[in-house]
Amino acid sequence: MNYHLELKNVKKSFGSTSIIRGVNLNIKKGEIHSLIGPNGAGKSTLYNLISGVYKPTTGTIKFNNKNIENLPSYEIYRLGLSRSFQITNIFPKMSVFENIRCGLLWSMGYHYSTYKILDKDKNLNMKTNEILEQISLSKFSKESAGLLSYADQRALEIGITIAGGAETILLDEPTAGMSKSETQRATKLISNIAKNRTILIVEHDMGVVFDLSDTISVLVYGEIICSDEPDKVKINKAVREAYLGD
Amino acid sequence: MGKEMFNSIKLKFISLFILILFLLFLPYIFSSSFALTLFCKMGVLIIFSVAYNMLLGQTGLLSFGHAIYFGLAGYASIHILAAINNSYLPSLPLVLLPFVGAIVGLILGVSIGYLSTKRLGTAFAMISLGFCELITALTLIFVVFFNGEDGIQADRVTGNDLFGLTYGPQSEVYYLILFWCIITVLIMYLLTKTPFGRMCNAVRDNQQRAEFIGYNVRKIRWIAFSLSATFAGAAGSLHAINYEHIGFESVSLVQSGMVLFMAYIGGIGNFLGPILGAISLTYLDTMLSDVTEAWVLYYGVIFVLVIAFAPQGISGIILMHSPILRNNPALLKKLITPYSIFLVSILLLTIGFTSIVELIHSIKSNHETLKFFWLSFNNKNILIWLALGLIMTSGVIASRKSFGLVKEKWNEVMEEIKLSLIK
Numbered sequence: 001m002n003y004h005l006e007l008k009n010v011k012k013s014f015g016s017t018s019i020i021r022g023v024n025l026n027i028k029k030g031e032i033h034s035l036i037g038p039n040g041a042g043k044s045t046l047y048n049l050i051s052g053v054y055k056p057t058t059g060t061i062k063f064n065n066k067n068i069e070n071l072p073s074y075e076i077y078r079l080g081l082s083r084s085f086q087i088t089n090i091f092p093k094m095s096v097f098e099n100i101r102c103g104l105l106w107s108m109g110y111h112y113s114t115y116k117i118l119d120k121d122k123n124l125n126m127k128t129n130e131i132l133e134q135i136s137l138s139k140f141s142k143e144s145a146g147l148l149s150y151a152d153q154r155a156l157e158i159g160i161t162i163a164g165g166a167e168t169i170l171l172d173e174p175t176a177g178m179s180k181s182e183t184q185r186a187t188k189l190i191s192n193i194a195k196n197r198t199i200l201i202v203e204h205d206m207g208v209v210f211d212l213s214d215t216i217s218v219l220v221y222g223e224i225i226c227s228d229e230p231d232k233v234k235i236n237k238a239v240r241e242a243y244l245g246d
Numbered sequence: 247m248g249k250e251m252f253n254s255i256k257l258k259f260i261s262l263f264i265l266i267l268f269l270l271f272l273p274y275i276f277s278s279s280f281a282l283t284l285f286c287k288m289g290v291l292i293i294f295s296v297a298y299n300m301l302l303g304q305t306g307l308l309s310f311g312h313a314i315y316f317g318l319a320g321y322a323s324i325h326i327l328a329a330i331n332n333s334y335l336p337s338l339p340l341v342l343l344p345f346v347g348a349i350v351g352l353i354l355g356v357s358i359g360y361l362s363t364k365r366l367g368t369a370f371a372m373i374s375l376g377f378c379e380l381i382t383a384l385t386l387i388f389v390v391f392f393n394g395e396d397g398i399q400a401d402r403v404t405g406n407d408l409f410g411l412t413y414g415p416q417s418e419v420y421y422l423i424l425f426w427c428i429i430t431v432l433i434m435y436l437l438t439k440t441p442f443g444r445m446c447n448a449v450r451d452n453q454q455r456a457e458f459i460g461y462n463v464r465k466i467r468w469i470a471f472s473l474s475a476t477f478a479g480a481a482g483s484l485h486a487i488n489y490e491h492i493g494f495e496s497v498s499l500v501q502s503g504m505v506l507f508m509a510y511i512g513g514i515g516n517f518l519g520p521i522l523g524a525i526s527l528t529y530l531d532t533m534l535s536d537v538t539e540a541w542v543l544y545y546g547v548i549f550v551l552v553i554a555f556a557p558q559g560i561s562g563i564i565l566m567h568s569p570i571l572r573n574n575p576a577l578l579k580k581l582i583t584p585y586s587i588f589l590v591s592i593l594l595l596t597i598g599f600t601s602i603v604e605l606i607h608s609i610k611s612n613h614e615t616l617k618f619f620w621l622s623f624n625n626k627n628i629l630i631w632l633a634l635g636l637i638m639t640s641g642v643i644a645s646r647k648s649f650g651l652v653k654e655k656w657n658e659v660m661e662e663i664k665l666s667l668i669k
Contacts, residue, residue: 051458072457077460085454085455089452089455089458091452098444105445105460106459112466114440116441119439164460
């Protein structure tokens with residue numbers, strides 16, 4: 001079977017320390033796939049390997065049957081794989097509107113143009129407003145992004161991530177540090193954007209994980225110890241010992 | 247909303263029109279040759295500093311060597327002028343010469359930019375510094391092309407140009423510089439509105455995120471670097487035409503530092519900042535260098551104070567007030583008193599500091615008395631030293647206290663604005 005995103009025997013070491021020790025991970029098209037595991041298991045490193053921040057020491061990563069393990073991040077993005085970050089990663093000095101609009105530029109074919117005036121493109125500005133509507137930030141459109149509240153910045157981050165129309169999204173702890181009501185809002189937003197998309201999500205809030213996921217993979221000390229449906233993961237003995245802890 | 251925006255665009259056009267009209271008549275309002283020379287210099291440096299800020303303010307790249315593109319384009323232009331003078335080359339309308347400068351800048355920018363945009367931050371700054379020293383050394387080594395410390399001269403009057411202009415009189419050069427200044431600044435302004443311009447800001451703010459929306463950030467930096475060098479080249483060409491001379495100092499660290507000062511003091515966060523910086527510093531430079539030899543010292547002190555206390559620069563300080571103007575202009579009244587107290591204390595400090603500096607300077611130059619404003623001092627009189635010391639000390643204390651007062655009042659006003667926004 002061909003998977004949408006396929007990691008085969010991926011290893012990554014920094015000096016003599018191996019962080020990822022042979023990960024095999026298969027993600028089907030259209031599913032919400034959660035990656036859980038204790039702190040230091042290598043979840044962020046794995047994300048950085050998939051998205052081209054790091055190159056794997058050995059192993060292959062295939063996205064839509066194309067090897068991407070040696071591509072730079074921006075080319076992986078152009079293939080349709082976009083990601084958010086654990087630490088909020090927005091353009092703080094630019095307005096909320098500009099943040100989203102920048103996220104749209106590449107996919108709308110603007111690339112490095114030095115002669116097209118952006119304010120004149122009604123279609124682009126309309127699309128920007130649609131995304132602002134979707135992430136409920138329309139009212140802050142003109143504010144500078146750095147002034148938004150934490151939860152709103154996280155929403156903006158998701159907005160930038162999805163703006164370019166990528167069909168596969170990696171989300172890194174999208175609800176970390178949020179209050180209950182904020183988490184609810186974020187969960188709603190995620191299930192909303194998951195329509196027609198494939199989502200890989202790293203999350204510590206088990207409520208969110210078991211609520212959203214079609215598949216859950218458990219990463220412990222650089223290895224996937226289990227990858228299955230939520231109900232089966234819940235009763236998996238190895239997972240309970242290593243992670244769920246009861 | 248739509249109408250409001252339309253009105254603001256209309257307002258922009260009208261004010262731009264009035265500004266251009268004003269600039270066209272400027273030589274008639276201030277007709278002295280001194281004023282004309284000053285305006286010409288300002289025009290050239292406006293182009294240069296706006297081009298520089300494309301790199302520093304818009305893309306977040308600090309270069310210590312931007313005079314290379316300015317100066318080398320100047321050398322190329324002077325050589326072309328000299329060749330025309332000697333009939334090696336057919337006459338070329340002078341108005342096109344800045345194009346040549348721009349092309350020289352572009353070629354240099356593309357090649358040097360290719361190397362230096364590989365690195366960021368400190369490494370980028372160091373590479374630019376290295377190139378600056380290298381080219382300055384070249385000007386003194388390759389005498390054939392650069393003619394060493396003397397530099398090169400040429401005659402800008404090459405025969406009749408378009409519209410019967412000869413560029414003999416300075417006022418004609420003024421219009422040439424004005425023409426190029428308006429065109430280049432307008433292009434650079436429009437560039438900030440393009441995808442490239444927006445992505446420059448994005449790369450400046452967060453390069454990792456810029457990469458994850460599909461952009462090769464190095465390519466953005468490289469394009470910015472090349473375009474910035476292109477416009478700096480056009481400015482260098484005008485500089486050469488204006489002075490009919492180019493020397494090694496135009497590629498040197500001094501010139502590079504000068505444009506950095508201008509952009510920074512004017513404010514790098516705003517498109518208009520470098521323009522304000524170029525105008526005010528050129529003015530001060532020209533005026534004060536006639537009055538005092540210690541001007542370079544004052545220059546440095548101003549730069550340090552701006553970086554320490556007002557890193558947003560002149561334009562930044564002005565724009566800080568726009569939320570007040572937008573929401574409740576009446577609140578500005580609250581700021582008048584603290585601002586005036588602060589200005590008076592700064593004035594006290596300036597008088598104390600400058601007179602002490604001038605007094606010290608007068609010892610070295612063996613004058614016993616120093617004329618300062620309408621007063622004359624004897625530098626052997628200890629009482630004068632004490633009095634000036636007292637003035638300066640009280641100026642420092644008063645400035646510090648009143649700066650606190652300004653801050654306090656400012657915060658009060660901002661609180662009120664925030665409260666009114668929540669309602």
